[in-house]
Amino acid sequence: MKNKWMVLLFLAATGILLSGCSQEAAREPEIYDKSDIVMGTVVTERIYTRGEDASSEIIELLSEIEHRYLSWREEDSDIGKINQQAGKGQAPVDEQTMGYLEQTLQIAEKSQGAFDPTIGELSLLWDVEAENPKVPSEKKINQRLQNRGYEKIRMGSDGGQDWVELEDQCSIDLGAVGKGIGCDETAKFLKEDKQVQGAVIAVGGSILTLGSKPDETSWKVAIRDPRGTQEELLGVLDLEGENYVSTSGDYEKYFMQDGKRYHHILDPSTGYPADTGLISVTVLGENGLVSDGLSTACFVLGMKKGAELLEEYQAEGIFVNEEKQVYVTEGLMENFELAASGYIVFPLSS
Ligand code: ADP
Ligand code: MG
Numbered sequence: 008m009k010n011k012w013m014v015l016l017f018l019a020a021t022g023i024l025l026s027g028c029s030q031e032a033a034r035e036p037e038i039y040d041k042s043d044i045v046m047g048t049v050v051t052e053r054i055y056t057r058g059e060d061a062s063s064e065i066i067e068l069l070s071e072i073e074h075r076y077l078s079w080r081e082e083d084s085d086i087g088k089i090n091q092q093a094g095k096g097q098a099p100v101d102e103q104t105m106g107y108l109e110q111t112l113q114i115a116e117k118s119q120g121a122f123d124p125t126i127g128e129l130s131l132l133w134d135v136e137a138e139n140p141k142v143p144s145e146k147k148i149n150q151r152l153q154n155r156g157y158e159k160i161r162m163g164s165d166g167g168q169d170w171v172e173l174e175d176q177c178s179i180d181l182g183a184v185g186k187g188i189g190c191d192e193t194a195k196f197l198k199e200d201k202q203v204q205g206a207v208i209a210v211g212g213s214i215l216t217l218g219s220k221p222d223e224t225s226w227k228v229a230i231r232d233p234r235g236t237q238e239e240l241l242g243v244l245d246l247e248g249e250n251y252v253s254t255s256g257d258y259e260k261y262f263m264q265d266g267k268r269y270h271h272i273l274d275p276s277t278g279y280p281a282d283t284g285l286i287s288v289t290v291l292g293e294n295g296l297v298s299d300g301l302s303t304a305c306f307v308l309g310m311k312k313g314a315e316l317l318e319e320y321q322a323e324g325i326f327v328n329e330e331k332q333v334y335v336t337e338g339l340m341e342n343f344e345l346a347a348s349g350y351i352v353f354p355l356s357s
Contacts, residue, residue, distance in 0.1 A: 034057060035221055036055040036056050036057050036202075036204045036205075036221050037055070037056060037057070037060075038053065038054070038055055039052070039053070039054045039056065039060040039061075039062050040052065040053050040062070041062035041063065041065075041066070043066045045066055045069045045070050045073065046069055046070075046072075046073045046077075046185055046186060046189055046210060046211070047073075047211075048186060048210060048211030048212075049209075049211065050065075050066065050069060050189075050208070050209065050210050050211075051208070051209045052065060052206065052207075052208045052209075053206065053207050053208075054197070054203060054205075054206045055203070055204045055205045055206065055218070055220060055221055056200070056202050056203045056204060056206075057202045057204070058200055058201075058202025058203065059202075061196070061197070061200060061203070064196070065193050065196065065197075065208070068192060068193065068196055069189045069192070069193070069210065072188065072189060072192055073185070073189075075101070076101065076103055076104045076107065077107070077181050077185050077188065079127060079178060079179060079180050079181065079182075085098075085100040085101055085104040085171075086104070086179050086181060088100070089171045089172075089173050089179055090127065090173065090177075090178045090179060092172075092173065093173040093174060093175055093176065093177050093178070094173070094174060094175025094176065094177075095175075096172060097163075097170035097171070097172045098170060098171055098172070098173075099168050099169070099170050100169050100170065100171050101169070102169050104169075104171070105162060105164075105169045105171070107181065107184070107188055107296065108124070108160070108162060108171065108179075109162070110184075110296050110297065110300075111124050111181065111184055111296070111300060112124070112157055112160065114184075114297070114300040114301065114304055115157035116157070117316060117319055117320075118304040118307070118308060118316055120156065120157060120275055120276070121274070121275065121276075121304050121307040121308045121312075122183065122300055122301075122303055122304035122307065123155055123156070123157055123275040124157060124160070124179050124180065124181060124183075124184075125154075125155045125156060125157055125159050125160065125173075125177050125178065125179055125180075126155055126180050126183075126273055126275055127155075127177065127178025127179055127180035128151045128154045128155060128176065128177065128178050129148070129151045129152070129154075129155060129273050129275070129278055130178075130180050130182065130271070130273065131178065132147055132148065132151050133269070133271070133273065133280075135260050135261060135262055135269065135270065135271045136260055136271075140262040140269070141264065142264050142269060148278035148279070149278065151278060152275075152278045154174075154176045154177050154178075155177065155275055156177075156275075159173060159174040159177045160172075160173055160179065161173075183255075183272075183299060183300060183303035184296050184299045184300045184303075185299075186210040186211045186212065186213035186253070186295070186299055187210075187213045187251065187253055187294070187295035187296045187297070187298055187299025187300065188295060188296050188299075189210040189213065189295065190208065190210055190213050190214070190215035190251055190294075190295030190298075190299075191251075191294050191295040191296055193206075193208050193210070193215055194215055194217055194249070194251075194294075194295070197217055198217070203217075203218065204218050204219060204220075204221060205217060205218030205219045205220050205221075206218065207226055207228075210295075212253060212254040212255065212256075212259065212302075213251070213252070213253040213254075213295055213298065213299050214228055214250075214251070214252045214253070215249075215250070215251055215295060216228065216246055216248070216249065216250045216252075217248075217249050218248065218249070219247075219248065225245050225246060225247050226245070226246045226247070226250070227243050227244070227245060227246075228243065228244040228246055228250070228252050229242075229243055229244075230242055230243070230244065230254060230287075230289050230325065231254065231256070231258075231287075232346075232347045233256045233257070233258050233286040233287040233327055234258070234286070234331075235347060239347065240346040240347060241287070241327065241333070241345070241346065241347045241350065242325075242333070242343055242344055242345040242346045242347065243343075243344050243346060244289075244291075244339070244342050244343055245342045245343075245344065246291075246342060250291060251291065251292055251293070251294055251295045251297070251298040252289060252290070252291050252298060253289070253290050253292075253295070253298040253299040253301070253302040254287060254288065254289040254290075254302055255272060255287070255288050255299075255302040255303045255305075255306045256270075256286060256287035256288070256306075257270035257272065257280070257285075257286050257287070257306075258270075258286070258287070259271065261280075268280075272303055272306050272307060273307075274307050275307070281306055281307040283306070283307070283308070283309030283310070284309065284310075284328045284329050284330075285305075285306055285309060285310060285313075285326055285327065285328050285329075286327050286328065286329055287325075287326075287327040288302050288305040288306045288313065288324060288325070288326050288327070289302065289324060289325040290302040290305060290317065290322050290323070290324045291322060291323045291324070291339065292317075292320055292322035292323075293320065293321070293322070297320060297322065298322065301316065301317060301320060301322055301324075302324075304316060305317065305324060305326070310326045310328070310334060310355070313326065314326070314336065314355055317336060323336045323338040323339040324336050324339070324355075325339065325343060326355065327350070331349055331350045331351065332350070332351055332353060333345065333350050333351065333352045333353065334352075334353050334354075334355040335352060335353070335354060335355055336354075336355050337354060337355070337356060340354050
């Protein structure tokens with residue numbers, strides 16, 4: 008008799024325990040926000056999760072990717088090693104770096120070199136982020152034009168060790184895809200955590216949205232007004248689920264000389280800042296690297312050729328020109344809402 012009561016008590020206890028578990032599952036996710044500086048830019052995170060706060064781990068992850076693989080200012084990163092080894096033979100690299108370079112070279116090829124990861128020597132010459140940047144001499148620009156071209160990169164693998172070889176006096180600069188790569192790695196990391204319901208992460212001008220919000224409303228991705236203050240919006244993209252959105256603009260990093268704007272996106276065919284009448288390009292593509300790379304490529308190519316490149320990648324985009332016309336590809340028209348005054352939106356049909 009006593010045993011029977013014990014069993015009942017036990018069942019009751021597990022019953023409570025089980026209902027406790029289901030209550031746990033139905034619990035609202037917590038919201039975790041974090042903002043920090045990494046990859047040379049501001050990273051802003053919002054994570055909805057029933058599990059642990061992973062926001063600090065993501066900052067560490069981004070920092071590791073920068074220092075281990077991407078940074079071209081550091082000698083110990085894979086890209087740093089390739090650059091130091093330029094003209095001297097093969098540099099062994101991690102397979103992760105190979106993956107990044109393969110995708111990057113594909114964008115270089117498809118954009119016919121408008122996007123050029125060997126822009127490093129020219130970027131260094133312009134150094135628009137220096138304290139007192141100046142327009143370099145034409146002679147120097149022409150010299151550095153010889154030291155670029157994506158065909159100057161060779162890659163291979165020997166006995167399971169990947170290597171990259173770069174021609175003498177050239178430098179790889181993955182600045183145009185680094186933030187997008189950051190979004191890709193963050194997405195991989197967050198997807199492994201089944202407790203995460205949704206997240207929106209901005210690595211500078213590259214944004215990742217993942218999953219959903221607890222209230223099931225859509226993600227609102229703000230696009231900056233290229234001629235407004237940092238807080239002023241051009242408009243908002245209304246998106247569901249997983250997305251990668253990158254913006255390149257002439258307002259990010261630039262200096263003025265003799266009343267003219269010199270920005271950081273260079274046209275590899277001239278060695279000067281790209282000058283196609285565009286002031287901002289936003290791209291929504293299959294992953295972060297592609298979106299980031301294509302936004303830079305489109306900025307250099309101009310709207311017409313840029314739109315053709317987007318089509319090849321089945322990506323969508325928003326092109327803003329100096330006349331304050333905003334051209335939106337058909338697949339994004341319904342998602343985009345203009346917020347800034349003085350701009351006019353047009354559909355961009357292919
Ligand atoms: P941001 O770094 O401001 O987000 P982008 O993604 O457009 O902007 O990348 C610009 C950076 O890419 C430059 O700072 C430079 O390092 C590099 N870059 C400049 N011009 C080119 C180009 N034509 N192709 C590839 N990379 C470029
Ligand atoms: Mg880019």
